[in-house]
Amino acid sequence: MQKQETLKIFFEEKIVAVVRVTDEEKLTKVINAIYEGGIKIIEITMTVPNAIQQIEKISEKFSDKIVVGVGSVIDKKTAKDAVSAGAKYVVSPVTKKEIIETSKNLGVPVMPGAFTPTEILSAWEMGADVVKVFPADVLGMNFFKSVLAPMPFLKMMPTGGVTLTNAGDWLKAGACAVGVGTALLESVAIKNGDYFKLTENAKTIVKSVKNYEENIKVKK
8 A cells, every 4th residue: 555545545534543452452453343334544553462473364364454553653664564464554643753764664554642732833844744733632722723823824633632533623623634542442342352342443433534524515
């Protein structure tokens, strides 16, 4: 999959499931459950045990169904290893030039983390395809509106503060996509093997995004 194709799917789907499942045996079942609910973009973080091997496994199993990326990347070696294993995009909680340059050289989208307007613009100017605003729950939706007012060219994605029902509101505030973790992947449901609950959660957040898109079409 080429970089532009990955970004096209990313901007069309608008929902990134941030997976931090620590039980390797349940990882595939969790991803399958949210895929059944309509989620097609998965970010496997480096906090997942044997993350690189899991990225390779999931990429092969769901190759024609989902776009798998790597998250929590804090150095260029991890970015290289993850892309070699099958990751189609790289996400970091911070902005580091080496991660951005490595990802660009590997031909995959890169989404570094930033917090302030200066950090966000710096990440963008370094070559970010999307800037992950983190932790977004501290800043809120009005922050997105305020930053985008003078810099509407930015593509920003909140991680933190995204719920199953407010994803559409984040998009309305100017986000190009949303990253969602705990609200979607409830720890109790995973612990109990309640994968149906995860599927229903996925359907709920997908509905929030679709409602936003339908409202935009009506206004046009």
